[in-house]
Amino acid sequence: MKVRLLATLRNITDCKGVELEAENLQQVIDILIDNYGKDMEDELLEDGELDETITILINGRNILYLDGLETELNSDDKVTIFPQVAGG
Amino acid sequence: MSGWMGQILRIDLDNEQVTVERLDRQLAKDYIGARGLGTKLFYDEVDPKVEPLAPENKLIFATGPLTGTAAVSGSRYNVVTKSPLTGTIAASNSGGYFPSELKYAGYDAIVFEGKAEKPVYIVIDDDQVEIKSADNLWGKTTLETDNYLRSEYSDKFKTATIGPAGENLVKFACIMNDRERAAGRSGVGAVMGSKNLKAVMVRGTQGVQVANKDKFKQVLKKSLDKIKESGVTNEGLPALGTAVLVNIVNEHGNLPTRNFQEGIFKEAEQISGESLADELLVKNKACAGCPIGCGRVSLVPDGEYEGFGEGPEYETIWAFGADCDIDNLKAITKANFICNELGLDTITMGTTIACAMEMYEDGVLTDEEIGLNLEFGNAQAMVEAVGLTGKREGIGDLLAEGSYRLAERYGKPEYSMSTKKQEYPAYDPRGSQGMGLEYATSNRGGCHVRGYMTSPEILGVPESLDPFTVEGKAEWTKIFQDLTGVVDASGICLFTTFALDAEDIYKLLESVTGAGYTEEEMMQAGERIWNLERVFNAKAGIEPDEDKLAKRLVEKPMPEGPAEGKVVDLETMLDEYYELRGWSSNGEVTEEKIAELGI
Known part of the structure; x- marks a missing residue:
């Protein structure tokens, strides 16, 4: 599946996104931390839990209104991850 | 006075007369400044039925008590007038350096009235105010005008100017200050153009008094820490x-x-x-x-x-x-x-x-x-x-x-x-229901910076709300609109609210002004500003049935993507919103509400 990374997360990955295989979001998080190390872990996690300033969308829908990190993924799903930002 | 400079500059362009008036302390406290004070001055002086581009319309530049102080992002002013685009009250907000300089020259606000016979610009150098011919500037761009004025005088002056669009009465012309900061929306630049007023330049040497310096230092440090932590x-x-x-x-x-x-x-x-x-x-x-x-x-x-x-x-x-x-x-x-x-x-x-x-x-x-x-x-x-x-x-x-x-x-x-x-600005409300309510009820028409519901619905600030549901959105929208009124009126930037909350803003406002606000009174001032704008619009002929959205947004489902199939459920939110506002069921501001707020 496609995982898109937005805003300052790209400072860590130096790319716009990655393709990976995962059955749920927890696996996506684990793979990203495995691939990008401590910087990614610091961005995504707070005391081992998903940092509340991180937003994750599955096909544009915030996981807060799905099943959170337990949300099951299909291979054609698009996952989007970004840190807290604002503007307007 | 602390925070406020205590003076309003009035410039009669018909007769080239300049007068200075005292700012009423209670008025300042009740309406805070900038968008609030400007709207109150305008409401008291101008017939709501005025033709926006007629000399009888007035143009008000108003700062807030935090403008020009060390309060975080205390750089803002509002331009208040009747909009040629909407026929509603217009309050256009801009930052930069011009607004603070206006305070340093000793003024909380400038009221421009009438129409100059020929193009003019204004030079404000502390208490010296001159009206000068702008014949040679008419037709120039904003940058050319700024270049000319600052080369003729001094780089210490800050400028606010219109370009050819304002001169040509384009209904959405803006006023540019400090070269490229804009009092952007609702056509305030066309009103300035209609008055043959090309530019205003200002320099000041005074400071803004702070009522409680020790307290201010404390709350300022906390505010800056929050900005850095966010x-x-x-x-x-x-x-x-x-x-x-x-x-x-x-x-x-x-x-x-x-x-x-x-x-x-x-x-x-x-x-x-x-x-x-x-x-x-x-x-x-x-x-x-x-x-x-x-x-x-x-x-x-x-x-x-x-x-x-x-x-x-x-x-x-x-x-x-x-x-x-x-x-x-x-x-x-x-x-x-x-x-x-x-x-x-x-x-x-x-x-x-x-x-x-x-x-x-x-x-x-x-x-x-x-x-x-x-x-x-x-x-x-x-x-x-x-x-x-x-x-x-x-x-x-x-x-x-x-x-x-x-x-x-x-x-x-x-x-x-x-x-x-x-x-409308850059958010489709079919996928952000609260933003639909904000668009429909904004006192200056389609606008995102009166109650930025995108913040909770899309960005999760200060907390996340489901963008597809309507429950509770009326209350959130009202609170956001009233707090935004306070922020705009105080003279700080709305972006500070991504890190600061109402209590932080209250402490900044109270420590600078020493006006004796409670936090509740501050929020009520925001509500007062909102209702005053609404009352002006009603008198101008903008009825509650204008609280609506383009048909596409309420009738045509979003064709694809996460919000596929959605339209804005405006009616449900609007009923609840009117009730929370204490207005009649069809959206009229009641006499009871007017009395309660002391409008």
């Missing part, structure tokens, strides 16, 4: 500017595309804040006393869109980009630069072109009639249309009226994506 204000906005939202709103399926026909722009990445930072960004730029620095300075080094200047920010990128189906970031940036030079609101400009593009696509506008191939995606035509509009040449003369009048002229007002004749 990922929004310490990382996202400085690194990527407001355009950081392009990808994020698009991923939610809420980025209005092709005049709100769709909610996903497939080429969003090419016009994103990330791409802007990679390709065109020269440096960040901050307003006075701002630790955030969201402003962008960009360069297109060569080619047909060559240029250098400030911007583009999110709304501008969207209006000239996704809304016009244009993925050329250089063309978008060029359109922004032209708007700055001619003095045009980028949001209404871009969305009016998008409206014209859809009318062109549907054969309502034809090649022969407009002399321009305005098909969606035509970047060259878009840039050309901007220049024509500022000068009211060719099709530009039609576009200069804004999208509503353009579409209505052809008997098709449904093409205009606007409320109360002002165009």
